[in-house]
Amino acid sequence: FFSYGTKILYQNTEAVQSKFFPPLQKAMLPPNSFQGKVAFITGGGTGLGKGMTTLLSSLGAQCVIASRKIDVVKVTAEQISSQTGNKVHAIQCDVRDPEMVKNTVSELIKIAGHPDIVINNAAGNFISPTERLSPNAWKTITDIVLNGTVFVTLEIGKQLIKAQKGMLFILHIFIGPMCYFIVPQSLLSLAAEWGKYGMRFNVIQPGPIKTKGAFSRLDPTGEFEKEMIDRIPCGRLGTVEELANLAAFLCSDYASWINGAVTQGPKFLLSGLHPEKSKTKTNLDSQ
Amino acid sequence: FFSYGTKILYQNTEAVQSKFFPPLQKAMLPPNSFQGKVAFITGGGTGLGKGMTTLLSSLGAQCVIASRKIDVVKVTAEQISSQTGNKVHAIQCDVRDPEMVKNTVSELIKIAGHPDIVINNAAGNFISPTERLSPNAWKTITDIVLNGTVFVTLEIGKQLIKAQKGMLFILHIFIGPMCYFIVPQSLLSLAAEWGKYGMRFNVIQPGPIKTKGAFSRLDPTGEFEKEMIDRIPCGRLGTVEELANLAAFLCSDYASWINGAVTQGPKFLLSGLHPEKSKTKTNLDSQ
Amino acid sequence: FFSYGTKILYQNTEAVQSKFFPPLQKAMLPPNSFQGKVAFITGGGTGLGKGMTTLLSSLGAQCVIASRKIDVVKVTAEQISSQTGNKVHAIQCDVRDPEMVKNTVSELIKIAGHPDIVINNAAGNFISPTERLSPNAWKTITDIVLNGTVFVTLEIGKQLIKAQKGMLFILHIFIGPMCYFIVPQSLLSLAAEWGKYGMRFNVIQPGPIKTKGAFSRLDPTGEFEKEMIDRIPCGRLGTVEELANLAAFLCSDYASWINGAVTQGPKFLLSGLHPEKSKTKTNLDSQ
Amino acid sequence: FFSYGTKILYQNTEAVQSKFFPPLQKAMLPPNSFQGKVAFITGGGTGLGKGMTTLLSSLGAQCVIASRKIDVVKVTAEQISSQTGNKVHAIQCDVRDPEMVKNTVSELIKIAGHPDIVINNAAGNFISPTERLSPNAWKTITDIVLNGTVFVTLEIGKQLIKAQKGMLFILHIFIGPMCYFIVPQSLLSLAAEWGKYGMRFNVIQPGPIKTKGAFSRLDPTGEFEKEMIDRIPCGRLGTVEELANLAAFLCSDYASWINGAVTQGPKFLLSGLHPEKSKTKTNLDSQ
Ligand SMILES: NC(=O)c1ccc[n+]([C@@H]2O[C@H](COP(=O)([O-])OP(=O)(O)OC[C@H]3O[C@@H](n4cnc5c(N)ncnc54)[C@H](OP(=O)(O)O)[C@@H]3O)[C@@H](O)[C@H]2O)c1
Ligand SMILES: NC(=O)c1ccc[n+]([C@@H]2O[C@H](COP(=O)([O-])OP(=O)(O)OC[C@H]3O[C@@H](n4cnc5c(N)ncnc54)[C@H](OP(=O)(O)O)[C@@H]3O)[C@@H](O)[C@H]2O)c1
Numbered sequence A, B, C, D: 001f002f003s004y005g006t007k008i009l010y011q012n013t014e015a016v017q018s019k020f021f022p023p024l025q026k027a028m029l030p031p032n033s034f035q036g037k038v039a040f041i042t043g044g045g046t047g048l049g050k051g052m053t054t055l056l057s058s059l060g061a062q063c064v065i066a067s068r069k070i071d072v073v074k075v076t077a078e079q080i081s082s083q084t085g086n087k088v089h090a091i092q093c094d095v096r097d098p099e100m101v102k103n104t105v106s107e108l109i110k111i112a113g114h115p116d117i118v119i120n121n122a123a124g125n126f127i128s129p130t131e132r133l134s135p136n137a138w139k140t141i142t143d144i145v146l147n148g149t150v151f152v153t154l155e156i157g158k159q160l161i162k163a164q165k166g167m168l169f170i171l172h173i174f175i176g177p178m179c180y181f182i183v184p185q186s187l188l189s190l191a192a193e194w195g196k197y198g199m200r201f202n203v204i205q206p207g208p209i210k211t212k213g214a215f216s217r218l219d220p221t222g223e224f225e226k227e228m229i230d231r232i233p234c235g236r237l238g239t240v241e242e243l244a245n246l247a248a249f250l251c252s253d254y255a256s257w258i259n260g261a262v263t264q265g266p267k268f269l270l271s272g273l274h275p276e277k278s279k280t281k282t283n284l285d286s287q
């Protein structure tokens, strides 16, 4: 039942040790763990966002998903809703536009109430050698990943403070140094600042997970997948279902003590200067 | 059913926002998640170790616990076993002694088979201003927390490589700069080096959790608990049950993609120069 | 001779241990260390930028400073030039505007040649509790500190790659979680990527230094200075001259081996739960 | 004049960009910067320790060096002393032995007075795949690098607190995850705790520098040097002289504001999955 449209596309590039680490794809939390809860997921129409929405919905949450392509979020909302039997709403929103974010948040509150869970999952990024990066391209990335996330967080945070209702954030952040660091640090700061209002802020750094969106942008030719996998100790990419289970745990009351934390999926590790020369590993890795 | 002898001693010092974050104390994973698995937990007779053993056992694992006080581990083993209906074994072991570790590991393998889960939880630490710390006191701490953990890991690792059977480690580490940093970093290195043998290495940095052992050593007069809580965004300590749920997740196949990661409970945060002067927070916190 | 207009305004809030750590205010590098070098400093008209420009100029560099207030940079340029006997040029530039950055860089190259040293020091930031932060205020900060720095770096980098001439960057970043993390990480990435073109990228995280600009924005009422100082192990703020000496070292050929590094001034430290209860410090600090 | 016995052995493996980054080998600080100061350097008979001693001595310091091989430290002491004209003393000391450390410190104080500068530079490490690492080998490494450093720091710290005289520590730490993390963190903690006594604690993470000692242990066959260099953005190793200049700066009063900081030499960087595929770098590096 916990299975989405998104397939694990092809993972024939797995390293040999991945046989020790098969993914467990079914829901981990008890049924109805999110009964009565409202979840808002940006970028919920595709990839990881769709996976998390599916799981939260199947565990009882009422979900609201938002992204630019209203058609995509609408189709996904209906598909999930018919699978899980729980309502999923779709709103059109470009998170880069503060005015649109404001409207989306007030529609969200109108149709579903103040959210208990917010997942900042919208992101767009592409790949380019720095010397060919234009000022505009740079701005586009920071606008979505950084400013968009901040706009959503600020607007919902202010509404929740007014309503005096706690809730939580999870933030997904994308591959690459730029946004890998800034968003987590701001979150830790918010955990300290807004903890008193009953809000939790946590971050997942998921490592690479094969979704159509991320991989078409970051590895369009497929040539880097194998090299990425060589750097992952388990020898395989994570799956959408695995990430969704981790996210559901952090969103749940089982994690009500966890605030201001960063949770990592597999990290890229420097796996030694040469894979076959394992004797160099211990001594040079983390320099 | 998932309730242990260890009480949440007294938490009358909770900050006001803790009402938003009540602990969810029941088991999170599906029943029988650890059916057929063998778990080895050092320091499993008390506190966090006892809590994790209780949960793993109640979810089907065959557990082996080991520490210096054979009476304590024996009583705990029987108590848990009678609660859960699953076998729990007790072995006497001082992790500082490589010979004793070797013997313990071979007994472990004899009575229960190669372990699927190893939790390095044994630790002892106490508190002292540095100028009164003697070389001997320093050595005692590093011997247990650092060397003991390494001896257990090396010995079991070697046995598993021989037996060509994957398994996983979780490592708990204690409050304080010394061991907070070194053990995690060595683990990340091992994840890269021994991932190919099917082993996973992950770390939990749990933040403060009220156990009799830890708090009698770190806060004997009880005077620091309140100050600690003031630095935790949720306004309360974590509970043994919450930590056990997190550990069980990381030990389970739901986390088979997670290797070489550090998972944090609540962090102490610099919550602003003065709690009431919230306007300083955002700008000065993370310097 | 190495003394600027900027005074150490008032430091009557110093902690008692600061008597052990008096600042050494004279130039550290040998005379003429920057003879024949061209340095470009954004925000060079005031505060830290003026201090670094003064020192580089007094050590022989030809300097070009740029900021929005052309009057301010002009006056500073003349003042320094008359002190040091070396040419200092002033250009008007708002680093948020990619077009203006492009023109500034081409003027810089025309009047002084390709720069050997670039110091991204322009920044503006202010203080606000997050719940009162507007989307616009957020954007203003990221535009200067983040995007401005990137625009300057991209434009000069591209010109230098074309000209096949190595050079180096230093980046100053401001107090606060937001920009404290993102800019350093992007720089490390650039060091790896553009090292092959002969460029070095290093970061200084200076900790608080009393300049009129920074302190009028971050501590307008003066009430936080004392609290900041309580968190600095030396019990005093850094001085403009001290920062300038550190920057000059990193810009010089004495540091030609240092690339992709972050150099810290004093860090705010968690100095124990209570300053007078030193016994808690060792064990709880870095949680 | 600032030239030691230790040669830059052979650096024919340098990457092409190293031509942009030639080392500047002469003394950076003004003459007599350490006049009247006493410096204590463990492991001062060879490699980096010898280099730092030579520079401090040539800038006026009275130096005391200590290590296990009394012949080696004696010869070095005489050699430096005759070069610089300033007294250098030699003491035999195994830093792993708390009693011997105590005696060494009291001899140091007797012959030269309380030290102003202490450089914890003694270290020994070797290389081995973890599965072949014995408990004893592990203990040997932690005993020197970790415990030895702590013993020296504790003993001198206590003497200085008694004498109410400030001073500073610099700590060198070796290549590899184990000791790379623990010692710096303990130091930051000490900076917060002992700053009030007038002590500064700073760390240098130098990256690889070619000394006979370090390279004979870490790269006995010479096969990894090239691979290391490929990961260093400047395309070459650091030199003993460069490290000595950096250390002298941090020991000097120019750095009296810097306490509790970690200063990095070149870091090993993940320079992209494939050096020639620069387009992957920006996006995957820091994951
Ligand atoms: N997959 C991975 O390996 C990986 C690893 C680390 C982090 N992440 C992060 O996880 C998140 C999801 O990634 P994914 O792999 O699921 O890729 P994806 O399918 O491309 O998801 C991105 C989603 O963001 C939405 N979006 C983009 N720009 C938006 C905007 N301006 N306003 C509102 N919505 C916007 C997109 O919908 P519209 O086009 O309709 O707007 C899309 O649904 C991203 O933040 C990504 O950076 C992914
Ligand atoms: N509670 C917290 O707030 C907290 C926070 C962060 C980390 N931790 C870590 O979590 C772990 C468990 O702590 P706890 O709170 O449960 O305290 P605890 O009840 O005192 O547990 C420590 C256990 O370690 C065992 N042990 C100590 N020295 C040993 C040795 N040389 N060989 C074998 N076993 C040894 C003890 O049993 P014997 O005396 O019988 O040997 C005891 O069962 C520790 O690693 C602690 O540092 C706790």
Ligand SMILES: NC(=O)c1ccc[n+]([C@@H]2O[C@H](COP(=O)([O-])OP(=O)(O)OC[C@H]3O[C@@H](n4cnc5c(N)ncnc54)[C@H](OP(=O)(O)O)[C@@H]3O)[C@@H](O)[C@H]2O)c1
Pocket (backbone or CB within 6 Å): C042, C043, C044, C045, C046, C047, C048, C049, C066, C067, C068, C069, C070, C072, C093, C094, C095, C096, C120, C121, C122, C123, C124, C144, C148, C172, C173, C174, C175, C205, C206, C207, C208, C209, C210, C211, C212, C213, C214, C215
């Ligand atoms: N002082 C500290 O404690 C401290 C600590 C950490 C980091 N820093 C950083 O160090 C740098 C210098 O700070 P400071 O203390 O010297 O303060 P400051 O005197 O206010 O310097 C800031 C400079 O940036 C220029 N600037 C601002 N916006 C600009 C823009 N859009 N385009 C071009 N130039 C612009 C300003 O000139 P115009 O107004 O003429 O444009 C001014 O000269 C800043 O990056 C600051 O964040 C300072």
Ligand SMILES: NC(=O)c1ccc[n+]([C@@H]2O[C@H](COP(=O)([O-])OP(=O)(O)OC[C@H]3O[C@@H](n4cnc5c(N)ncnc54)[C@H](OP(=O)(O)O)[C@@H]3O)[C@@H](O)[C@H]2O)c1
Pocket (backbone or CB within 6 Å): D042, D043, D044, D045, D046, D047, D048, D049, D066, D067, D068, D069, D070, D072, D093, D094, D095, D096, D120, D121, D122, D123, D124, D144, D148, D172, D173, D174, D175, D205, D206, D207, D208, D209, D210, D211, D212, D213, D214, D215
């Ligand atoms: N070279 C590098 O690339 C590099 C990089 C990072 C960090 N480091 C660190 O920098 C320091 C110096 O390294 P190096 O390259 O100069 O190597 P080195 O020449 O081998 O220096 C090590 C010194 O430590 C002394 N020593 C070893 N064990 C000792 C003990 N138990 N008690 C007292 N002294 C002891 C040795 O003298 P005796 O044999 O006479 O005792 C020797 O003089 C080390 O801490 C090293 O880890 C070096």
